[in-house]
Amino acid sequence: MTPVRRIVLAVALGVHCVVLAAPWMATYEPTEQHRELAFAPPTRLHFFDASGRWHARPFVCAVAAAPDAVFRYREDCSQAYPVRAFVRRSVRVGFLTEQRLHVVGVDEPGHVFLLGTDEFGRDEFSRAIVGARVSLASAFGALVVSLALGVVLGSLAGYGSRLADVLVSGAIELVLALPWLYLLLAVRAALPLAMTPGQALLVVMALLGALGWARPARLVRAVVASVRTADYVTAARTAGASTPYIARRHLLPHLPIVLVPLALQMLPQFILAETTLSLFGLGVPEPAPTWGSLLASAQRPQILTGAWWLLTPAAGLIGVCVIYYSLARMLRPGPLVPRP
Numbered sequence: 299m300t301p302v303r304r305i306v307l308a309v310a311l312g313v314h315c316v317v318l319a320a321p322w323m324a325t326y327e328p329t330e331q332h333r334e335l336a337f338a339p340p341t342r343l344h345f346f347d348a349s350g351r352w353h354a355r356p357f358v359c360a361v362a363a364a365p366d367a368v369f370r371y372r373e374d375c376s377q378a379y380p381v382r383a384f385v386r387r388s389v390r391v392g393f394l395t396e397q398r399l400h401v402v403g404v405d406e407p408g409h410v411f412l413l414g415t416d417e418f419g420r421d422e423f424s425r426a427i428v429g430a431r432v433s434l435a436s437a438f439g440a441l442v443v444s445l446a447l448g449v450v451l452g453s454l455a456g457y458g459s460r461l462a463d464v465l466v467s468g469a470i471e472l473v474l475a476l477p478w479l480y481l482l483l484a485v486r487a488a489l490p491l492a493m494t495p496g497q498a499l500l501v502v503m504a505l506l507g508a509l510g511w512a513r514p515a516r517l518v519r520a521v522v523a524s525v526r527t528a529d530y531v532t533a534a535r536t537a538g539a540s541t542p543y544i545a546r547r548h549l550l551p552h553l554p555i556v557l558v559p560l561a562l563q564m565l566p567q568f569i570l571a572e573t574t575l576s577l578f579g580l581g582v583p584e585p586a587p588t589w590g591s592l593l594a595s596a597q598r599p600q601i602l603t604g605a606w607w608l609l610t611p612a613a614g615l616i617g618v619c620v621i622y623y624s625l626a627r628m629l630r631p632g633p634l635v636p637r638p
Contacts, residue, residue, distance in 0.1 A: 303628055306621065306624045306625060306628065307625075309621060310621050310622075310625060313617075313618060313621065316427060316430075317427065317430050317431050317434055318431075319401075320427040320428045320430065320431045321398075321428070322399060322400060322401050323400075323401050323402075323427055324400065324421070324423070324424035324427055324428055325400055325402055325403050325410055325411075325412060325421055325423060325424055326387075326400075326420075326421040326424045327389055327398070327424065328420065328421075328424050328425045328428045328429070328585070328586075328587045329420070329585045330389070330420065330421070330424075331418045331419050331420055332409065332415060332419035332420075332421075333418065333419050334363065334419065335361065335363075335371070335409065335411070335415055335419045336369060336415060336416070336417050336418060336419045337369040337414070337415060337416070337417060337604065337605045338361060338371055338409075338411055338414055338415040338419070339371065339411075339414050339605075339607065340411060340412060340413055340414045340607055341358050341361070341409065341410045341411045341412065341414075342358070342359070342373070343356040343357075343358060343381065344356060344357050344358065344359065344375070344378070345357075347375065347378065348375050348376070353380075355380050355381065356380070356381045357378045357379060357380045357381060358378070358379050358381065358404055358408055358409070358410050359373040359374055359375040359377065359378055359379075360373070360374040360375075360376075360377035360378075360379070360407075360408065361373055361374070361409060362374060369604065369605075377408075379404040379405055379408030379410075380404070380405075381402060381403075381404055381410060382402075382403060382404065382405070383401065383402060384399060384400075384401060385399075385400050385402070385403030385404070385405075386398065386399055386400075387400060387403060411423065413426060413607050413610050414605065414607035414608070416592075416595055416605075416608060417595065422592075422607055422608060422610065425587040425592060426587075426589075426592060426610060426611050426614060428587055429587035429588045429589050429591070429592055429611065430589065430614060430618070432495075432499065432582055432586055432587065432588045433569055433572050433573060433576075433588050433589045433590070434569065434618075435499065436499055436502050436503055436506070436568070436569075436572045436581075436582070436588075437506075437565050437568035437569045437572060438565070439499075439500075439503035439507070440502070440503045440504075440505075440506030440507040440510060440568045440571075440572075441507070441510075441561055441564055441565060441568060442507070443503060443504060443506070443507020443508065443510075443511075444506070444507040444508075444510035444511045444513075444514060444564065445511075445514050445557065445561065446507075447507065447508075447511035447514075447515065448511045448512070448513070448514025448515040448517070448518055449514065449515075449518050449553065449557075451466050451469075451470075451511065451515045451518075452466070452514065452515035452516065452517065452518025452519040452521075452522065453518055453519075453522050453545065453549065454466060455467055455470075455515070455519040455522075455523075456518065456519040456520070456521070456522030456523040456526065457522050457523075457526055457541075457545070457549065463519075466515065466519070467516075467519070469512075470512045470515055470516050470519075473509065473511070473512035474512050474513070474516075478509045478510075479571065479574065481509065482505060482506070482509055482571060482575070483574075483575070483578065483580065485505060486501070486502070486505060486575055486580045486581075487580055489501060491579075491580070491583075493583065494583075495582050495583060495585070495586035498581065498582045498583055499582050499586075502572055502575060502581055502582065506568050506571055506572065510564060510567075510568065513560065513564065514557060514560060514561075514564075517556055517557070517560060518553060518557070521549075521552050521553060521556055522549050525548065525549055525552055526549070528548075530548065531544060531548050531549075534547070534548060558629055559626045559629045559630050560626075562622050562623070562625045562626035562629065563622070563623065563626045565622045566618070566619035566622045566623060569589075569615070569618065569619065570615075570619070572588065572589075572590065573588070573589050573590040573593065573615060574590065575590060576588040576589070576590025576591045576594065577590040577591075577593055577594050578590075578594075579594070589611045589614070589615050592608070592611040593609075593611055593612060593615075595608060596608035596609050596611075596612075
């Protein structure tokens with residue numbers, strides 16, 4: 299394995315570990331608001347105090363609003379708060395209060411905003427990694443739906459009767475010819491918008507999966523149609539082997555080598571589609587954060603100069619898409635060799 303491939307795999311593994319551990323990696327709850335610190339810039343980590351003495355553990359200074367400007371803040375390093383690992387913070391859940399563990403944090407009343415805050419004083423870093431979890435979950439759910447439909451319909455077209463092949467192939471060409479992004483927006487807009495985040499997530503998964511089955515179905519049909527004429531498949535059929543046995547023993551083992559690279563190519567498309575839905579207010583609603591809803595709050599022109607840190611989810615979105623496309627390129631299969 300080349301060093302470049304090792305780096306890509308390491309980065310992909312690190313990103314997924316952070317996303318899976320998002321509730322603990324986040325410095326705050328994604329819905330927690332600090333109204334007095336709206337549009338606060340990323341918190342500076344200090345290693346030297348006011349007297350010039352070096353500290354091995356980084357610390358943050360107290361932040362207060364500047365009296366001469368709106369949404370401008372100044373540091374007061376006379377009040378320093380060391381950054382600690384594995385901090386427990388009290389969080390209100392309904393009428394109850396519970397303790398939750400965070401990997402990094404500072405003691406109250408200090409604040410650490412690694413990527414600043416939004417217009418409600420919510421921590422952008424926490425919302426970005428939790429939003430990545432929601433966006434990736436919707437993409438993986440849609441991928442499962444599309445692959446399941448694609449394998450079933452593609453196998454039916456490749457191994458079934460001539461009529462089944464004509465019907466499924468015609469449906470594939472029709473779906474691929476449609477402007478699926480506009481169709482997705484229209485169908486989602488026609489459905490009820492007043493949903494809980496969980497319900498909206500399931501709807502987005504189902505819609506993306508229902509519109510994304512055509513590519514895997516076409517690929518599965520081509521693989522099954524090429525393998526079904528192999529001598530060992532003909533021999534098994536002549537010997538009286540059942541169709542489920544032939545599919546399990548001779549047809550299905552060929553699919554992972556071509557479906558895995560395709561799945562890695564489809565994941566960024568599903569992520570971008572979910573981001574587009576949330577950007578237009580048709581995806582997972584608040585208070586659940588997604589990359590699309592985070593970017594929706596950064597559309598104002600003044601954000602580019604006054605609160606540039608609200609655009610950081612776009613960098614994460616681009617990075618994740620590049621990672622998946624790089625993995626797909628690494629796993630791209632060669633010529634299909636019949637498997638006896």
